[in-house]
Amino acid sequence: MRLLMLGGTEFVGRAVVEAALDRGWEVTVFHRGRHAPPAGVTSLIGDRTTGPEGLAALATGSWDVVVDTWSAAPSAVRDAARLLADRVGRFAYVSSRSVYAWPAAAGLAEDGPLVEGSPDDGEVPYAEAKRGGELAATAAFGADRTLSVRAGLIIGPYENVGRLPWWLGRIAQGGPVLAPGPATLPIQYIDARDLAEWTLDAVAAGLSGPYNLVSPPGHATMGELLDACVRATGSDAELRWAEPEALLAAGAAPWSELPVWLPPGEMFDAMYTADVSRAVGAGLRCRPAAETVADTWTWLESLGGTAPQRPDRPQVGLSPEREAEVVAALGG
Known part of the structure; x- marks a missing residue:
């Protein structure tokens, strides 16, 4: 081809x-x-x-x-x-x-x-x-x-938007880490490499029309993603889980200040409950979250720990000062 x-x-x-x-x-x-x-x-x-x-x-x-x-x-x-x-x-x-x-x-x-x-x-x-x-x-x-x-949400090596790289960088610093819960919250995303493989398979097979392309519901949770970050970095980070209602009351901004995370509700339904049965029927395969996280960390380490950032996208993640403010507002 x-x-x-x-x-x-x-x-x-x-x-x-x-x-x-x-x-x-x-x-x-x-x-x-x-x-x-x-x-x-x-x-x-x-x-x-x-x-x-x-x-x-x-x-x-x-x-x-x-x-x-x-x-x-x-x-x-x-x-x-x-x-x-x-x-x-x-x-x-x-x-x-x-x-x-x-x-x-x-x-x-x-x-x-x-x-x-x-x-x-x-x-x-x-x-x-x-x-x-x-x-x-x-x-x-x-x-x-x-x-x-x-x-939907795309993560993996070469990410230049900063979502998974921010979590890896923050968790690599170790110590207590504010973790947006619940840990069992399901998330949908696609590793860029799985997107690539599916897309090439699809064009080779002559497929056409629209396909939702994210992992099937239940493929991963917020807890599995962040636990994988702890393991990949080998840090002594301690994930301290906070419930959605408490985080929102403390002023933490979903998605931007706490990348990947969305509380249950309208935004969550829109982002993390997609029907992907058409893509799965056409051969979509998604690697485990732990593999995506570990490979992204390996790539980040090869760059000295700093990921590239698209100039047309805002920086994401809590600054140390903002994290301290949110933790204080949570009574921690």
Whole structure:
């Protein structure tokens, strides 16, 4: 198989590229040159944010599949898809479960109501951008040649958003660690490498249409994730669990100050109760949480403990001062 990866030097794109190389696929990476692509690929330099002229390096060539993770202006997806439609077999767009109209009901499958979006949009909010990207890909390639991978929370090696890296860094410091409970709270996420493997399997099998792509309900809990962080780092951290009601009363912000964690309620239902039966039926396999955590820690250690941070995403996690404030408010 010949793969064209739009991006491919960071996080999800890099995971896709490495998975394809492991399969012996021929891989071309189109990127801006800000980061070195993996060894073994053909590298094409361009900048799709500058409009069609930034795609000049893609003016020739043909591939079996193109994978795109773009999450900004949908018009960039549109321009690339139009340019490639006659020279590429299939288009896989890594979208998001954020495309579902808010609030997304518990147990929502792929036929749920969607946000408005347009393939011609410029800079728009994330949900509308991802929906516009889906529409752009489908308009150029047709529904039968377009795969929309609606991912939820993505973690694993190369993460440049900071959620799992923050927990690993905090727990590596040791001592008492504020842990948002209950420990039995189920979470849904996808390791970027499992997303990559499933996506490549799907395009090779000729699948099309939308698929929710996160782990099945019950795959992991908040407690299992943080316990795995303690084991991976080998620290003397002591997880001190606090109940959701107490944390909210103490002013702790779910998701941002306490990454990954959401209290039971509307946001939890939207993020952590997705129906993924379609993807499971199409071969989705998710590695254990302990493996994802351990491999992410190994990667972090190789970088000296500091993960890269996407400039378009805010920093996450409690500062030491904020953690002390929340613990004090909890009476600890």
